[in-house]
Amino acid sequence: MPLRLSHSALDALPDRVAAPGYDRAALSPGILHFGLGNFHRAHQAEHLDRLFAMGEGQDWALVGAGVFEGEKRARDILAAQDWLTTLVEQEAGSSRAKVLGAMVDFIEPANAPAIIARMAEPDIRIVSLTITEGGYFLDPDDRFDPGHPAMAADAADPAHPGTVFGMILAGLRARRAAGLAPFTIMCCDNIPHNGVVTKNTLTGLARLSDPDFADWITANVAFPNSMVDRITPATTDRERAILREEFGVEDGWPVFCEGFTQWVMEDNFPLGRPPLEKAGVQFVPDVAPYELMKLRILNGGHAVIAYPAGLMDIHFVHEAMAHPLIRAFLRKLEETEILPNVPPVPDTSLPAYFDLIERRFSNPKIGDTVRRLCLDGSNRQPKFILPTLRDALAAGREVEGLALECALWCRYCAGVTGSGAEIAPNDPAWDSLTAVARAAKDRPQAWLDQRAIYGELGQDPRLAEAFARHLAALWAEGTEAVLTRYCGG
Structure with a gap:
């Protein structure tokens, strides 16, 4: 009979x-996380x-927050488990499970x-x-x-804000009115210069109604950039059953993940921070080289394998x-077109980093889906x-594989795999993408003319020629034949 997870059940957990490894009663909040x-x-x-x-940093426990009504179901599940989560780390030859107890509360979503009131309390020193x-x-230019x-x-x-940024602004206003120093805002999303992007959105919203407050945020609130990585x-139900x-x-x-994890961050926390360097976090003066490496080689690599696999009905x-x-x-695409467009990273071999990524993608235990x-x-x-x-075109470098990746995404968005199976909607803009993808079968430039996605890049003649050629071949010959030719076989 499986043991239902709860605080009272911790002493009876199975040996595996x-x-x-700490007294949760000794924890106190320090971070509110959306x-x-x-x-x-x-x-x-x-x-x-x-x-x-x-035994370190125990005054930095997590308080959860959510903007959407739909997050109430997740809160109910975690509340029934006293905010505990079972984490299962899976590698090809091993699986390890442990219960995480770092969260101590979860405010009712929406x-x-x-x-806002919780963010205004002095114990909250980081909002992540x-x-x-x-x-x-x-917008399409990332502004x-x-x-x-x-x-x-x-x-x-x-x-009466309805977005996470509106709520954060209200929390900062409340702290300023109470004479409290502002919390640090720590973005952990996979976007380039994530701290800068978060700052631009927050100050941009503030400027629409209160320019002086936007200036105060610029002068007083810290937004450290970070690079985060874990598949x-x-x-x-598969993971719950395992x-x-x-x-x-x-x-x-529960949460299933790979054993590998990486977190590189700039050390900019005016109200202090947990000593995360003791738990494997790397603090650096400039995170940009690390995040660019990860976004292009790992996240870009995910996109490279995603759409051919989707078109070939691979799960x-x-x-x-x-x-x-x-x-x-x-x-081939990584070695000839992605790695040459990644600047050097301190103490890092880019080919070795890609070899690691290739092994991580191949982990049979993770159960990550192509969809x-x-x-x-x-x-x-x-x-x-x-x-x-964009960088490859500007430098006059090879773009055949990147153009093929764009064509594979377009072909996927047409909504049917190579076998004729229907692809269920898989994008917030799925309906419009599908309409354009089907139009592009006869007029490929229709896809690249989506300025909200491609901007001026879609008008580059080198990209347009290669994209049109690959897309026509995908429709006429199928994914496997096109990949075979590209790979030289």
Whole structure:
């Protein structure tokens, strides 16, 4: 009979499952976090759990917060487990499970007054975010979009915000009114210069209603940049069943992830921070080289394998990596077009980093899905693929493989795989993407003319020629034939 996870059950956990190595009653809050999904719990919460087990930083426990009504279900699950999460780290030859206890509360989602009041308390010294790459209200040029309806609504009524940025602004106002120093805002999302982007969105929203307050934020609030990395798939019944049957624990929302984890961050925390360097976090003066390496080689690599695998009806990422054509496509494109467009990184070999990425993608235990990698291309392609393509074109370098990746995404968005199976909607803009992708079958330039995605890049003649040629071949010959030719076989 599996043991249902709760605080009272910690002493009875099966031998294969580690309990938190500290007294949770001794913890006190210091961080309020928006976005209590799997990545946050496998990354930030896990690093804090490690730190607390050393007897360090125990006044930096987590308080959860959520903007959307739909997050109430997640809160209910975690509340029933006393805010505990079972984390299962999986590698090809091993699996390890432990219970994380770093979170001590989760405010009712979408309860803006309660969330704002909690941010105004002096014990909250860091507000952190994992709200996905598409959650920052940016225009096609990655600048703050003041015309977004959600931003316009919060600017018109700052006292009743509906977005995470409106709530953070209200929390900062409340602290300033009470004479409290502002908290540090720590973004943990996979976007370039994530601290700068967060600052630009927050000050951009403030400027719409109170320019003086925007200036105060610029002068007084810290936004450290960071690079975060851990492959963490969504939780399904598969993961719940593995935990129940192999480890003897019943958890409504466990997290499965790879053993590898990396967190590189700038050390800019005026109100202090947990000593995370003792738990494996690397603090550096400039995180930009590390984040660019990761975004282009890892996140870009995910995009490279995602769409051919999706078109070939492959379900899991490790299955895609086991297909010789997809593996060869990834290696050739990385070595000839991605790595040459990644600047040097301190104390890092880029080829060795890619070798590590290739092994991580091939991990058969993770259960990461191709569909997850294909998700939200309209937000991810401009961040993970197009900057590399732009740099390659500007330098006169090879772009055949990157153009093929764009064509594969277009072909995927047409909504049907090579076998004729329907692809379920997989992007916030799926309907418009599908219409354009189908039009591009006869007029390829229609795809590149999506200025919200490609901007001026879509008009480059080298990209347009290669893209049109690859897309026509994908429709006429199929994915395998095109990959075979590209890979030289």
